[in-house]
Amino acid sequence: MKNILKETTLFTILITYFIYCLTNNTYIVSKTIYSVNIWLHKIIPTLFPTFIIVDLIYSSNLPYYISKYLHLNYIYLLSIISGSPSNAYMLNKYDVDITKLLAVTKYTSPIFTYTFLKLIFNHQIALIIITCNILTNFILIKLLKPPKISFTKQNNNILKTFITSLSKNINLLITILGTIIFFNTLPFTKITNPYLKGLILSILEITTSLNYLSITSIPLTIKLILAIISISTCGLCIECQIKSIINDTFLNYSKYLKYRLFHLLIFFFLTFVTITLLI
Secondary structure, three states: OHHHHHHHHHHHHHHHHHHHHHHOHHHHHHHHHHHHHHHHHHHHHHHHHHHHHHHHHHHOOHHHHHHHHHOOOHHHHHHHHHOOOHHHHHHOOOOOOOHHHHHHOOOOOHHHHHHHHHHHOOHHHHHHHHHHHHHHHHHHHHHHOOOOOOOOOOOOOHHHHHHHHHHHHHHHHHHHHHHHHHHHOOOHHHOOOHHHHHHHHHHHOHHHHHHHHHHOOOOHHHHHHHHHHHHHHOHHHHHHHHHHHOOOOOOOHHHHHHHHHHHHHHHHHHHHHHHHHHO
16 A cells, blocks of 8 residues: 555646656756756866776775875775765765765865855854864764774786776666756746745755855845855755666665764754854
8 A cells, every 4th residue: 555655646746746847947947057067067067087096096005005104094084085976986886884974975066065055154153164064073983883894806907997987877867857857847936925035945965055144135044044054954856866876775864864864963063063162
């Protein structure tokens, strides 16, 4: 009975979305073009080389030497730089329960985030938010104690890895484009309440959310709350991208969501306390 109800609900949603697309063709076309532009100018230049570099690093002995001599997990470091869904892409290569690891390595790209946050607030607050986000994940690492990953010496053909990586990652980027188009074609413009619109956008899609916060006239405190939600969740759009990457990897999704809720609460606390003390 549950399966029938679930499938009926999903079918109804898909049919409703299909009818919506047919009756709002102009809006769908404009948002599709907008999504493709984001994909071409923001996603590909950051994610595609990141995915290639991750594959090459994984095939080399660099993770082994970093772990052996520096006692560091290279995934923690690269996740801060590259953001999500790159963390899922790295973790997908290891045969371990990645629930906790995925929860503590989820970031938005710091360069991307800073670019928007300094427009919404200012340079100082932007750096505080980004720093508090990083600190929150390190607090979670201490609290959750994610499983350690064993790094072994590799003997792979780098050229073969590079060629395989090109083909695999082009297909992955096309899947990501599909999720971006879907979320950006949803009827956000029909929401008239700026607070409700800001909240929904912060949960659904981070690029649209931060862009909206940079142009709307709601109070700065509300903008800060919505920006924290958006950065902590990364948006359902990126969550769908993560799910598409780790489809064959073990993940306890309910626990993962609980850990990310802890992240959001700690992130709120750290950010507001820091801003109150420093500004």
